[in-house]
Amino acid sequence: MTITVLLADDQAMVRRGLRLILEDQPDITVVGEAADGAEAVALARRLCPDVCLVDIRMPRLDGIEVARALAGPGVANPLRVVMVTTFDLDEYVYGALRGGALGFVLKDAGPGLLVEAVRAANAGDALVSPSITLRLLRHITATERTTLTHATKPLSERETEVVRAIGRGRTNREIAAELFISLSTVKSHVSGIQNKLGLRNRVEVAAWAWENQIMRRT
Known part of the structure; x- marks a missing residue:
């Protein structure tokens, strides 16, 4: 069965690169692209992709707001959202987690981890690279109440x-x-x-x- 993916990133070159990586896999098809958060929410609700790959920093609505709209508490038919992050610059990744995001992938993580994250999300599992998990969750203990x-x-x-x-x-x-x-x-x-x-x-x-x-x- 083919996994359908929606890409949301405000940089066209990034979207093009992600599409090339994902569509090189026989079981993954990109069904749509969004250049900002509001467009991502609208397209996701219309296309109902298996996985939404969302940049955490975008115009109009950021990745946290997109995650809340598509997968947050109270959403009737939540979609699977995976965040794409640079982490060192993203101090609010935890908000996306609480907003319903299923996983986190670094932009420079490499094609293998990106594909694995999409497949894991499609299976209802979450993939977070160990480096993100440890740094993010230790940050939680120090700053979150x-x-x-x-x-x-x-x-x-x-x-x-x-x-x-x-x-x-x-x-x-x-x-x-x-x-x-x-x-x-x-x-x-x-x-x-x-x-x-x-x-x-x-x-x-x-x-x-x-x-x-x-x-x-x-």
């Missing part, structure tokens, strides 16, 4: 191990290798953790781990 989410049921020892691994930016495959369990078991744990915590994706699980000082117990 948020209402903590408490598990409706206690996490098991194994689930806690998985949460810590997610907080360190590990992928499902890396977690499986570290804990000597199967990939399907990891996915089952992640799903169970999200249900217990009332969170939507692994990015929010990672944020929860840092906010609740789970990472400091390692």
